[in-house]
Amino acid sequence: MHATLTHPRVNLARPQPALAPDVESFYHLPHGEHTGKACQGTACFAAKHFNPARWAEANAQNPRIYCLGECFAAPAKGQTHPRPPVKVFSREGIVLGRIAAGGARTLAAYAKFGGYGALQQALGQTPEQVLAAVEASQLRGRGGAGFPAGRKWRAVASQPAGEKYVVANADEGDAGAYIDRYLMEDDPHALIEGMILAGYAVGASKGYIYVRLEYPLAGEVLRAAIAEARAAGWLGARVGGKDFDFELEVYTGHGSYVCGEETSLLRSIEGKRPEVMARPPYPTERGLFDNPTLLNNVETLVNVPWIVTHGGAAYAEIGFSKSRGTKALSLNSLFNRPGLYEVEFGVTVRHIVEDLGGGLRGGGQLKGVLIGGPIxxxxxPHLIDTQLGFEELAAIGAGVGHGGVVAFDEHTSIPDLMEHVFSFGAYESCGKCTPCRSGSGRIEEIFTNALGGDATQADLQECRELVVALKLASLCGHGTGLARFAESILRYYPTEIEPCFK
Ligand SMILES: Cc1cc2nc3c(=O)[nH]c(=O)nc-3n(C[C@H](O)[C@H](O)[C@H](O)COP(=O)(O)O)c2cc1C
Ligand code: SF4
Incomplete structure (x- = not known):
């Protein structure tokens, strides 16, 4: 299969186009307002008692900053250069192995780990063989939904030949997650190689990496790595000397959590107001610039070179149940050992909290754990023997999500956490659905009143009804995720919630 590089929109030297006024008004940080600001994300909320002054500073800021990817040092402020050291542990070595061994920021460093060997091998095979390996691996998306990667790749490959895109979702807005940040900053070529392999398999000639504004170093490192890969012949016309062209570009976001949602992200790249769109059509059929588009999370794509090298069957042997392979996790500052950990699916939440994280800092008592963001x-605590798996966590109302692990100790008030999450939810809503646009703000208000001793049982009932509306009438996972969060709180913490309502 040969994909051509004559795409009209490809202009490698182009600066990112200016935003139209009606588009700019959608974003929270259209002019880089995050610089030097304190973070208000959920990992920082959980750690606010470590530094109340920092938290107060974050709360007073406008625009708000929800997650800087510094959750290991929460409550965090700005991006620090050089970054503070972060513990990185990986036994399987599929996703975090190179970073645990010191990182591979340059092509030379990546080559020492066998970098671009998978691509070289794939170019000697047919695209169908690469696709079959990804299908056999049973890899599922690591961006939150756990959708089978092979099925998505097959859907794009099955579209008629023509312009197709590969897009990496590097928006990583889920508070508590800094996995994709480190993958991009310390192992950028693995993502690039994964994307080229994806382009080869599905017949795409162009890729975008959508990097959130709050990760300036990631964008910088990726641009340098793309230039290196291009100079080495792994990008551009005739990749690796074969009849296959592939080009790659970094697109920087403008500060909007909802732009991590796939339809919103694609509209953002197109320069449109990035409201969420109804599906179908799915991006696999009609995505970026109305062309078939494969959109995967960064970590999903980083798995691909390993799968191509070792075979899909070898990957599928790792993991358990319907969750195969490994998952990278990022632990927040409430743990004794915050950091990045690659674990095989099937480990228990208790193993993550106690063995990897070393329990809570200062001997804190575990009040709850959020894996994968606030939505x-x-x-x-009584369910921490649940195993890490998509279905297993869903069965208790939780999820694998993005893999950011935020622990809460006895300093967290659950009604305060509800107010925090719904304040975030209302602030980040794209505004398209009424329960999300207005309902999340109303739930925030109810809990503000409850914390002030001014809420009734009727307010709690209203909150329950709004949660049902959010669950049933939200177009995207932002609204339904907020409903899942609220359901878990109302179900598992009634003794903290009920007394706040007269
Ligand atoms: C509000 C919202 C925010 C999201 N943010 C992200 C994100 O930051 N990164 C990500 O990979 N997926 C995010 N997703 C999921 C994407 O829509 C999409 O499912 C995912 O990127 C697909 O890649 P995967 O199949 O490899 O997981 C978000 C979804 C929603 C509803
Ligand atoms: S649920 Fe919220 S974020 Fe999602 S489409 Fe509706 S209004 Fe937008």
Whole structure:
């Protein structure tokens, strides 16, 4: 299969186009307002008692900053250069192995780990063989939904030949997650190689990496790595000397959590107001610039070179149940050992909290764990023997999500956490659905009143009804995720919630 590089929109030297006024008004940080600011994300909320002054500073800021990817040092402020050291542990070595061994920021360093060997091998095979390996691996998306990667790749490959895109979702807005940040900053070629392999398999000639504004170093490192890969013949016309062209570009976001949602992200690259769009059509059929588009999370794509090298069957042997392979996790500052950990699916949440994280800092008592951001169910202490798996966590109302692990200790008030999450939810809503646009703000208000001793049982009932509306009438996972979070709180923490309502 030969994809051509004559795409009209490809202009490698182009600066990112200016935003039209009606588009700019959608974003929270259209002019880089995050610089030097304190973070208000959920990992920082959980750690606010470590530094109340920092938290107060974050709360007073406008625009707000939700997650700087510094959750290991929460409550965090700005991006620090050089970054503070972060513990990185990987036994399987599929996703975090190179970073645990010191990182591979340059092509020379990546080559020492066998970098671009998978691509070289793939170019000697047919695209169908690469696709079959990804299908056999049973790899599922690491961006939150756990959708089978092979099925998505097959859907794009099956579209008629023509312009197709590969897009890496590097928006990583889920508070508590800094996995993709480190993958991009310390192992950028693995993502690039994964994207080229994806382009080869599905017949795409152009890729974008959508990097959030709050990760300036990631964008810088990726641009340098793309230039190196191009100079080495791994990008551009006739990749590796074969009849296949592929080009790659970094697109920087403008500060909007909802732009991590796939339809919103694609509209953002197109320069449109990035409201979420109804599906179908799915991006696999009609995505970027109305062309078939393969959109995967960064970590999903970083798995691909290993799968091509070792075979899909070898990957599928790792993991358990319907969750195969490994998952990278990022632990927040409430743990004794915050950091990045690659684990095989099937480990228990207790193993993550106690063995990897070393329990809570200062001997804190675990009140709950959020895996995968604030728009997912919380795991109460009595359920921490649940195994890490998509179906297993969903069965208790939680999820694998993005893999950011935020622990809460006895300093967290659950009604305060509800107010925090719904304040975030209302602030980041794209505004398209009423329950999300207005309902999340109303739930925030109810909990503000409850914390002030001014809420009734009727307010709690209203909150329950709004949660049902959010669950049933939200177009995207932002609204349904907020509903899942609220359901888990109302279900697992009634003794903290009920007394706040007269
Ligand atoms: C509000 C919202 C925010 C999201 N943010 C991200 C994100 O930051 N990164 C990501 O990979 N996926 C995010 N997703 C999921 C994407 O829509 C999409 O499912 C995912 O990127 C697909 O890649 P995967 O199949 O490899 O997981 C978000 C979804 C929603 C609803
Ligand atoms: S649920 Fe919220 S974020 Fe998602 S489309 Fe509706 S209004 Fe937008």
């Amino acid at each position: 997912i169910g919380i795991i109460p």
